[in-house]
Amino acid sequence: MKTQTPVIKVRNVHKSFGNHKVLDGFSMDLFEGENVVIMGKSGSGKSVLIKCMVALEEYDSGSIRVMNNEIKSLNREELDRLRTEIGFLFQGSALYDSMSVRQNLEFPLRRHVEKFGEVSDTTPLVMEALESVGLAHALNLMPDELSGGMKRRIALARTLILKPKIILYDEPTTGLDPITSKEIIALIQEVQQQYHTSSIIITHDVDCARVIANRMILLIDGKNYAEGTFAELQTSDDPKIMAFFK
Amino acid sequence: MVSKTARKAVNQLHMAVENNSTLLDFSPALKNFFVEIGDLSYFAARFFKEGFTPPYEWREFLRQCYYIGNRSLALVAVTAFIIGLVFTLQSRPTLEEFGAVSWMSSMVSISIVREIGPIITALICAGRVSSGISAELGSMRVSEQIDAMEVSGTNPFKYLVVTRIFAATLMLPLLVLVGDLIAIYGSFLVENTMGNVSLTLYFNDVFEALKFSDLFPATIKTFFFGFAIGLVGCYKGYTCRKGTAGVGIAANAAVVYTSMLLFLIDFIAVIISNIVY
Numbered sequence: 001m002k003t004q005t006p007v008i009k010v011r012n013v014h015k016s017f018g019n020h021k022v023l024d025g026f027s028m029d030l031f032e033g034e035n036v037v038i039m040g041k042s043g044s045g046k047s048v049l050i051k052c053m054v055a056l057e058e059y060d061s062g063s064i065r066v067m068n069n070e071i072k073s074l075n076r077e078e079l080d081r082l083r084t085e086i087g088f089l090f091q092g093s094a095l096y097d098s099m100s101v102r103q104n105l106e107f108p109l110r111r112h113v114e115k116f117g118e119v120s121d122t123t124p125l126v127m128e129a130l131e132s133v134g135l136a137h138a139l140n141l142m143p144d145e146l147s148g149g150m151k152r153r154i155a156l157a158r159t160l161i162l163k164p165k166i167i168l169y170d171e172p173t174t175g176l177d178p179i180t181s182k183e184i185i186a187l188i189q190e191v192q193q194q195y196h197t198s199s200i201i202i203t204h205d206v207d208c209a210r211v212i213a214n215r216m217i218l219l220i221d222g223k224n225y226a227e228g229t230f231a232e233l234q235t236s237d238d239p240k241i242m243a244f245f246k
Numbered sequence: 247m248v249s250k251t252a253r254k255a256v257n258q259l260h261m262a263v264e265n266n267s268t269l270l271d272f273s274p275a276l277k278n279f280f281v282e283i284g285d286l287s288y289f290a291a292r293f294f295k296e297g298f299t300p301p302y303e304w305r306e307f308l309r310q311c312y313y314i315g316n317r318s319l320a321l322v323a324v325t326a327f328i329i330g331l332v333f334t335l336q337s338r339p340t341l342e343e344f345g346a347v348s349w350m351s352s353m354v355s356i357s358i359v360r361e362i363g364p365i366i367t368a369l370i371c372a373g374r375v376s377s378g379i380s381a382e383l384g385s386m387r388v389s390e391q392i393d394a395m396e397v398s399g400t401n402p403f404k405y406l407v408v409t410r411i412f413a414a415t416l417m418l419p420l421l422v423l424v425g426d427l428i429a430i431y432g433s434f435l436v437e438n439t440m441g442n443v444s445l446t447l448y449f450n451d452v453f454e455a456l457k458f459s460d461l462f463p464a465t466i467k468t469f470f471f472g473f474a475i476g477l478v479g480c481y482k483g484y485t486c487r488k489g490t491a492g493v494g495i496a497a498n499a500a501v502v503y504t505s506m507l508l509f510l511i512d513f514i515a516v517i518i519s520n521i522v523y
Contacts (some may be wrong), residue, residue, distance in 0.1 A: 094391050
């Protein structure tokens with residue numbers, strides 16, 4: 001797997017907010033078809049890292065290459081084109097309140113005619129995405145009528161509708177009950193198998209990491225402190241690593 | 247280019263404030279005021295840069311025109327009608343004292359068209375539209391909906407900000423026009439009841455009294471009022487921070503800032519129109 005060119009290549013990235021250093025020379029790779037889980041303490045810069053990957057945050061120095069594109073060197077149009085290849089699942093789902101589920105899913109679709117062509121009838125694509133998350137019946141509901149788990153699924157469907165090659169998950173199970181968390185974890189696995197995506201999953205949830213991760217990275221003090229499979233890291237005798245698995 | 251220069255200037259201002267530069271070593275409130283002015287200017291520069299370059303969000307623009315116009319129409323109409331009634335009722339005894347009741351239509355129409363109509367309508371819209379926009383965009387910001395729009399490859403500034411500012415700029419003159427007509431009609435009802443004046447006679451007097459120099463500057467300034475309402479509402483909402491509490495603060499600040507800006511624009515407009523006409 002690692003002989004391939006990485007779809008995301010992060011090298012020596014630094015990011016500070018005022019005097020607070022969040023990322024301090026962080027490096028990592030994401031290879032095609034793999035799920036990389038990034039764990040770290042709250043406020044350790046995990047979300048900032050994946051936001052830098054889609055240029056929602058600007059990093060101070062270093063290099064982030066996504067599908068061979070240096071993020072900082074892209075202009076607005078190039079960035080928007082690249083973003084259609086990257087799905088981003090937000091922690092709070094971030095569904096558009098003023099739009100129904102259907103409109104939420106149609107929104108990205110209608111704005112990328114160069115990728116899909118002029119879609120006169122969006123229903124088949126919307127239904128396909130909703131069926132893949134098991135919520136075809138929610139087509140005409142409004143976001144405030146959905147439960148937390150349903151919102152997370154619809155947000156995933158909205159991400160999937162653009163058929164991305166990479167999906168970045170920002171704490172996909174946070175705030176959900178254990179049963180719904182397991183359903184979301186299973187769904188992430190299904191999505192990867194069905195759409196052959198490469199994923200970075202930010203999480204605190206050790207169970208989630210155990211099931212999903214092909215590889216894990218521990219982000220400590222702004223650096224890639226440790227990297228390996230779940231089993232490798234779980235058996236480490238480094239106290240800083242052990243703290244995550246207690 | 248303009249936008250980059252503006253951003254650079256704003257960044258320098260932010261750095262100067264953070265470093266507690268002696269140049270800006272005065273009260274924190276004053277510092278924040280200048281930072282806010284800098285940020286708002288940058289935001290306005292970005293609007294002009296992005297507002298006139300394709301692609302254009304026509305559908306969202308029309309939707310916003312409908313919302314902004316429709317959202318304020320009833321309130322503007324009721325307020326204008328009452329102002330027309332009250333203004334005439336209050337003025338009548340004084341005019342009667344001087345035997346000048348026949349000047350009522352001229353006095354009412356000129357004062358409403360030149361000043362009362364535009365400023366009252368704009369203040370209503372500051373309270374309703376500007377705070378509404380600010381709260382809407384603020385909640386979208388704190389719930390990451392704006393970020394979601396950005397990562398889906400949509401420019402949220404164009405989609406959310408540019409459309410709302412253009413819609414407010416276009417809708418406010420129309421609301422003022424409707425408000426003026428209703429206020430004058432309210433005034434007519436009083437004159438009709440108390441002075442037995444017919445509709446035709448009253449409106450003939452109104453149109454005879456109004457000159458181009460009354461209508462033109464008053465109409466032009468309403469575009470600026472609309473721009474200010476949209477700009478401040480969008481600015482406070484789009485740059486909203488500090489979670490849900492920040493949304494309330496942003497909506498409140500939008501009304502205060504917009505109202506101050508409206509009076510400033512009105513003052514400048516009066517000076518300019520006095521010089522020109």
